Amino acid sequence: MSTTGGILASGAVGNPTVNITIFAFFVIVTLIIVVTASGKNKSTSDYYAGGRNFSGWQNGIATGGDYLSAASFLGIAGLIVLDGYDGFLYSIGFLVGWLLVLLLVAGPLRNTGRYTTADVFDLRLRDTRVRRASAVATITITLFYLLAQMAGAGVLVSLLLGVSGTLGQLIVITVVGMAMLVYVLIGGMKGTTWVQIIKSAILSVGTVIMTLWVMAKAGFNFSALLAHAVAASPHGKAVLGPGLLYGGGVSAHLNFVSLSMALVLGTAGLPHVLMRLYTVPNAAEARRSVVWTVWMVGLFYLCTLALGFGAMWLVGQKQVLAAPGKENSAVPLLAYKLGGTLLMGGVSAVAFATILAVVAGLTITASASFAHDVYSGVFRGGEAEPRDEVRVARVTAVVIGIFAVVGGFLARNIDVAFLVSLAFAVAASSNLPSIVYSFFWPRFTPRGALWSIYGGLIISVGLIIFSPVVSGSPGGASPSLITDPHINFAFFPLSNPGIVSIPLGFFLGWLGSVTDRNPADKARFARIQVRALTGVGAERSSRA
Amino acid sequence: MSVTQSSSGRVSAYEVVHASREFQSLRRHFGDFVVPGIMSFLAWYFLYVICAAFAPGFMSLRVIGEVNVGLCFGVLQFVMAFVIAMVYLRWGRRRFDVQSERLRLRLEEGRTR
Numbered sequence: 303m304s305t306t307g308g309i310l311a312s313g314a315v316g317n318p319t320v321n322i323t324i325f326a327f328f329v330i331v332t333l334i335i336v337v338t339a340s341g342k343n344k345s346t347s348d349y350y351a352g353g354r355n356f357s358g359w360q361n362g363i364a365t366g367g368d369y370l371s372a373a374s375f376l377g378i379a380g381l382i383v384l385d386g387y388d389g390f391l392y393s394i395g396f397l398v399g400w401l402l403v404l405l406l407v408a409g410p411l412r413n414t415g416r417y418t419t420a421d422v423f424d425l426r427l428r429d430t431r432v433r434r435a436s437a438v439a440t441i442t443i444t445l446f447y448l449l450a451q452m453a454g455a456g457v458l459v460s461l462l463l464g465v466s467g468t469l470g471q472l473i474v475i476t477v478v479g480m481a482m483l484v485y486v487l488i489g490g491m492k493g494t495t496w497v498q499i500i501k502s503a504i505l506s507v508g509t510v511i512m513t514l515w516v517m518a519k520a521g522f523n524f525s526a527l528l529a530h531a532v533a534a535s536p537h538g539k540a541v542l543g544p545g546l547l548y549g550g551g552v553s554a555h556l557n558f559v560s561l562s563m564a565l566v567l568g569t570a571g572l573p574h575v576l577m578r579l580y581t582v583p584n585a586a587e588a589r590r591s592v593v594w595t596v597w598m599v600g601l602f603y604l605c606t607l608a609l610g611f612g613a614m615w616l617v618g619q620k621q622v623l624a625a626p627g628k629e630n631s632a633v634p635l636l637a638y639k640l641g642g643t644l645l646m647g648g649v650s651a652v653a654f655a656t657i658l659a660v661v662a663g664l665t666i667t668a669s670a671s672f673a674h675d676v677y678s679g680v681f682r683g684g685e686a687e688p689r690d691e692v693r694v695a696r697v698t699a700v701v702i703g704i705f706a707v708v709g710g711f712l713a714r715n716i717d718v719a720f721l722v723s724l725a726f727a728v729a730a731s732s733n734l735p736s737i738v739y740s741f742f743w744p745r746f747t748p749r750g751a752l753w754s755i756y757g758g759l760i761i762s763v764g765l766i767i768f769s770p771v772v773s774g775s776p777g778g779a780s781p782s783l784i785t786d787p788h789i790n791f792a793f794f795p796l797s798n799p800g801i802v803s804i805p806l807g808f809f810l811g812w813l814g815s816v817t818d819r820n821p822a823d824k825a826r827f828a829r830i831q832v833r834a835l836t837g838v839g840a841e842r843s844s845r846a
Numbered sequence: 847m848s849v850t851q852s853s854s855g856r857v858s859a860y861e862v863v864h865a866s867r868e869f870q871s872l873r874r875h876f877g878d879f880v881v882p883g884i885m886s887f888l889a890w891y892f893l894y895v896i897c898a899a900f901a902p903g904f905m906s907l908r909v910i911g912e913v914n915v916g917l918c919f920g921v922l923q924f925v926m927a928f929v930i931a932m933v934y935l936r937w938g939r940r941r942f943d944v945q946s947e948r949l950r951l952r953l954e955e956g957r958t959r
Contacts, residue, residue, distance in 0.1 A: 387898075387905075387916055387917070387920075390917075390920055391898060391920075394894070394923045394924070397923070397924065398887065398891045398926075398927055400927065400931075401883075401884075401887045401931070404931060404934060405883050405884050405930075405934060406880060523911075524913065525910065525911025525912045525913050526911075526912075528911070528913065529912050532912065542912060542914055542917070543906030543914060544899070544902045544906075544916055545902040548898075548899065549902065555900060558899045559895055559896070559899055562892070566891055585946075586938060586943050589934070589935065589938050590935065593931045593934070593935050596927055596928065596931040597928065597931070600924050600928060603924070604921070604924060825857075825858040825860060825861055827864075828858065828860040828861040828863070828865075829858070829860040829864075831864060831873065832860050832863050832864055832869060832953075835869075835876055835946060836869075836946050836950040836953065837946065837947075837950050838950050838953045
């Protein structure tokens with residue numbers, strides 16, 4: 303660790319005081335904005351959907367901010383440093399998945415839902431059991447995603463703040479969790495959206511500056527950048543082609559195809575992404591916002607390609623692996639190498655802001671699902687007072703905040719891009735089939751929805767539990783959660799369940815429907831299609 | 847044409863609208879764009895995935911300098927995403943929204959009457 307003077311004995315890079323100061327500045331500024339922008343947040347429409355007044359570009363940027371999580375900012379560049387080209391493959395799946403949101407889901411969902419995905423199922427199927435199932439799926443997917451974000455937070459804490467002791471890390475993660483709760487409780491969806499927009503702006507600026515810097519060092523010649531990276535990598539030329547992470551054997555290839563399926567089909571099933579579509583006034587605006595997101599996310603991932611190879615060249619794989627947080631620390635280390643303490647402080651603030659904003663978005667989604675679907679929909683028969691519902695949502699948010707802190711603390715040291723990919727697999731298996739069937743398949747019945755939601759959920763989560771992710775693979779690039787080599791109950795060979803669980807999710811939805819003795823409700827199908835495509839009866843913005 | 851919920855048994859107003867020529871034409875327009883759109887991006891994406899998994903030699907062929915087929919193919923996925931997004935936006939604005947809006951206004955008039 304003596305190669306760079308800035309890497310302290312405790313493992314921190316740069317100057318922790320500078321890092322904390324810049325981050326604290328971000329928190330204070332955003333808190334002021336949240337308090338002034340959020341208003342009263344009394345109605346459910348304000349709290350869950352920001353009054354539906356955001357314009358397409360605002361929501362598009364905010365959605366980009368919601369989506370470009372620690373997994374994207376830290377994880378992908380880190381994977382590129384370790385495995386070269388195979389890291390890039392992740393980002394392509396993460397981007398292309400948006401086309402499914404855009405073409406199939408954005409308009410119809412905005413036209414037919416109110417706050418949660420279950421609202422859409424309810425319009426089509428009107429069944430309390432389906433609403434409950436959908437809430438279970440939404441909360442499970444969201445918590446998976448949340449865990450990944452908080453794992454990233456744990457890494458950042460030890461890396462950037464010089465806090466390496468267990469107690470110290472717990473304290474800092476707790477502070478992050480509390481700041482997030484303040485956004486959610488005071489700001490609701492409106493405040494959270496503004497936090498996302500600000501975060502997107504600084505994330506984009508930070509990424510572009512670093513990309514230009516790396517490219518300048520390589521004489522603005524991408525081929526030269528690659529040549530430098532190849533020279534610095536222990537794998538040599540192999541980093542430029544596929545196969546380092548997913549090479550070697552049919553099982554590895556299938557694993558990669560499985561991951562790709564989960565990534566491309568998962569985005570359209572992610573509840574926190576879908577919920578953002580309700581913050582705009584109408585379907586056309588929802589479509590416009592997704593196009594903004596596609597551009598933002600796409601340009602961002604093109605930058606991470608340069609950052610990943612840049613870190614491979616300028617920081618080096620060995621040093622990245624030696625740092626606390628391993629591959630997740632590649633980008634902060636690169637920032638330190640380029641711009642010293644100050645850029646490092648800026649980048650660490652960006653990374654914290656990213657986690658904070660994404661966790662806030664996830665918390666609001668999970669709490670909305672519990673309050674709107676379970677408390678109001680199931681316990682109160684859909685008749686809960688809006689004030690009570692918002693109160694329940696706020697209490698739920700606090701519970702989720704506690705879960706996030708504890709879970710994030712336990713899930714340190716797992717690659718965050720990888721962890722997020724599991725959330726995508728669960729989303730594509732349990733949520734997407736029912737969304738597609740609700741809008742486009744006349745014979746879909748409540749029974750089909752239950753089979754598909756619970757089936758997809760149980761199969762995808764079950765296969766993850768019995769995969770090398772949890773046990774049986776103590777070493778390697780992505781070690782199991784259980785590191786004891788004697789405990790091995792992994793009989794499913796792939797680390798991503800998508801290739802099995804996604805087709806099964808669709809199949810169960812079909813099977814459950816065609817074997818249902820009660821026929822599908824034709825009137826409800828006609829209603830949801832007419833509403834989805836024309837916007838009749840869609841929820842209005844509160845300003846109109 | 848009024849759009850209210852009708853009790854079960856009879857044909858609801860939404861079913862009447864759903865069966866109308868105008869709505870069927872709107873639905874066809876939607877399908878004619880969206881289905882080929884989804885098929886083409888999925889085909890292009892999975893072609894890429896399969897090449898990356900099963901033809902690493904092909905992906906590692908050099909194109910210019912250190913830039914190989916795999917990188918070009920990957921960047922073309924980005925280009926595809928941008929192109930489809932922009933074409934869809936244009937199609938929505940010029941074709942779909944006009945037709946959909948016309949139908950919506952008519953239905954809402956029917957409801958208030």
